[in-house]
Amino acid sequence: MDPKAFYDLSYGVYIVSAWDNGRPTGCTANSAIQVTSSPATVLVSINKDNHTNRCIADCGHFAVSVLHEQSDPAVIGTFGFRSGKDFDKFAAVPYDVKDKMPVVRDSCAYIACKVIGTMDTPTHTVFLGEVFGAEKTGGGRPMTYAYYHNVIKGKTAKNAPTYQAETPAPAGKRVCSVCGYVYEGDFDALPDDWTCPVCGQPKSAFRKA
Amino acid sequence: MDPKAFYDLSYGVYIVSAWDNGRPTGCTANSAIQVTSSPATVLVSINKDNHTNRCIADCGHFAVSVLHEQSDPAVIGTFGFRSGKDFDKFAAVPYDVKDKMPVVRDSCAYIACKVIGTMDTPTHTVFLGEVFGAEKTGGGRPMTYAYYHNVIKGKTAKNAPTYQAETPAPAGKRVCSVCGYVYEGDFDALPDDWTCPVCGQPKSAFRKA
Numbered sequence: 001m002d003p004k005a006f007y008d009l010s011y012g013v014y015i016v017s018a019w020d021n022g023r024p025t026g027c028t029a030n031s032a033i034q035v036t037s038s039p040a041t042v043l044v045s046i047n048k049d050n051h052t053n054r055c056i057a058d059c060g061h062f063a064v065s066v067l068h069e070q071s072d073p074a075v076i077g078t079f080g081f082r083s084g085k086d087f088d089k090f091a092a093v094p095y096d097v098k099d100k101m102p103v104v105r106d107s108c109a110y111i112a113c114k115v116i117g118t119m120d121t122p123t124h125t126v127f128l129g130e131v132f133g134a135e136k137t138g139g140g141r142p143m144t145y146a147y148y149h150n151v152i153k154g155k156t157a158k159n160a161p162t163y164q165a166e167t168p169a170p171a172g173k174r175v176c177s178v179c180g181y182v183y184e185g186d187f188d189a190l191p192d193d194w195t196c197p198v199c200g201q202p203k204s205a206f207r208k209a
Numbered sequence: 210m211d212p213k214a215f216y217d218l219s220y221g222v223y224i225v226s227a228w229d230n231g232r233p234t235g236c237t238a239n240s241a242i243q244v245t246s247s248p249a250t251v252l253v254s255i256n257k258d259n260h261t262n263r264c265i266a267d268c269g270h271f272a273v274s275v276l277h278e279q280s281d282p283a284v285i286g287t288f289g290f291r292s293g294k295d296f297d298k299f300a301a302v303p304y305d306v307k308d309k310m311p312v313v314r315d316s317c318a319y320i321a322c323k324v325i326g327t328m329d330t331p332t333h334t335v336f337l338g339e340v341f342g343a344e345k346t347g348g349g350r351p352m353t354y355a356y357y358h359n360v361i362k363g364k365t366a367k368n369a370p371t372y373q374a375e376t377p378a379p380a381g382k383r384v385c386s387v388c389g390y391v392y393e394g395d396f397d398a399l400p401d402d403w404t405c406p407v408c409g410q411p412k413s414a415f416r417k418a
Contacts, residue, residue: 005318005343006243008275008351009251012219033240034215035254036332037369042218043254043335045244066217109214119328121337123245126252128330134214142217144353160246 011145015065015079016044017090017102018055024090024102027052028080030145030160032064032111040131042113045124047160051084053125060115062129063101068108068140073152075106077199080160081179092200099133108138153181154198169209177205220354224274224288225253226299226311227264233299233311236261237289239354239369241273241320249340251322254333256369260293262334269324271338272310277317277349282361284315286408289369290388301409308342317347362390363407378418386414 017026031045044062046053056062067075078089094105099112113129120126148154169175174187179199183190183206194203226235240254253271255262265271276284287298303314308321322338329335357363378384383396388408392399392415403412 001249001340001343002345003249003343004345005275005320006249008221008277008318008345009241009243009273009320010219010221010351010353011242012217031242031244032218033220033242033254034218035240035330035335039331040210040212040215041330045242045252064218066214109217111214111218117328117330119326119335119337121245121250121326122248126244126328126335126337128328128335131210134210134212136211136213136217142219142355144219144355146351146353 013067013071013076013143013145013148014044015067015075015104015107016046016052016056017063017065017104018052018061019059019102020051020055020084023088024095025052025055025084026079026089026102026104027084028076029064035128040134041116041128042111042131043126043128045121045126047124049123055084056115056127057118057125061101061113062115062127063098063103063110063112065104065107065137066109066111067104067106067143068138069143069147069151070140071106071143073154073198074195074200075104076148076154077179077196081199098135098137101133103137105137108140108142109136110134152198171209173209174206175209176201177207182209222276222280222285222352222354222357223253224276224284224313224316225255225261225265226272226274226313227261227270228268228311229260229264229293232297233304234261234264234293235288235298235311235313236293237285238273244337249343250325250337251320251340252335252337254330254335256333258332264293265324265336266327266334270310271322271324271336272307272312273320273322274313274316274346275318275320276313276315276352277347278352278356278360279349280315280352282363282406283404283409284313285357285363286388286405290408307344307346310342312346314346317349317351318345319343361407380418382418383415384418385410386416391418
């Protein structure tokens, strides 16, 4: 079995959000697909270890914010590499409440769903949602997962279904200890308040490979 | 609810295949996603009216052939706009048997799965499959659904989750009665053996809009 075959499946880049006892929370996801057109249903697959999984199950609703190619990569990092259990992700990322659901402002569309079915898998829960709200929130081309990897040089969180252990960074390069982003330039020349472009961590979170 | 929001979800273009009592069959699909990485599982969503749906349920296995940007659009049309019940699709499209599953030769990768779970939805069945074989079958960039629509100018079958009624073709243009492809040029100047580039129908299948 060649894991490279899996890389040929196409995905987008989404923030899947829910309410956590009145506080908005969410996580980065690449798997959100429309399943039926009438009534419109959408499914998402969320790791059981993600705080968002429990919040969707508890509140019975989720929203999918579709990121576009110009969306700030730090949004992906904030939602993909930190836990909503101990960090208020939406305090760091501007959002609006649309159809009573928290939606990332820096997006091109959102889809709000009520959970009508679930499927259990070894590590993820597949939530099937009936759509009750969906709007375009901005222009811009939807970001594909390929764009995120090839253009933004983004990394995949360990909880993602598409996670594969990556080749270690070349010796001497600085690597973000949270998201694995490799800084290619002169690290010491960066200003002190520089942060990881993928997950927003400070310079102190970087280690030498 | 604005259906344009749904267009911002990203997909690939796949042929999902199965055995129909020893004969290979399949259908075009845009929704195939990896759900877990260990063990590797992949899900596909197939309309209940599709012959392939019953064949996957009966044989308990499916394969996903990933099409690439140079794949012949007629493959998509053959598998997307005709029924495997009364038409031997694989007789018209070269294939190989890989890991005991029929796989489209004109692809860049395949993933072979054993069904380990299903989720019922109003019109589609979501099949969850544990991967038992996956290989790269060729080079080329995986075709995205956006590429199929924007570059190939492909159409969406009525059974697809992403189907939306389209604006009628301009009066006088010739439209394929099977897949909805609109021929923009001088139709009468086409040779008699010309076929629809999307679904392979002959000239006689075209009607004036």
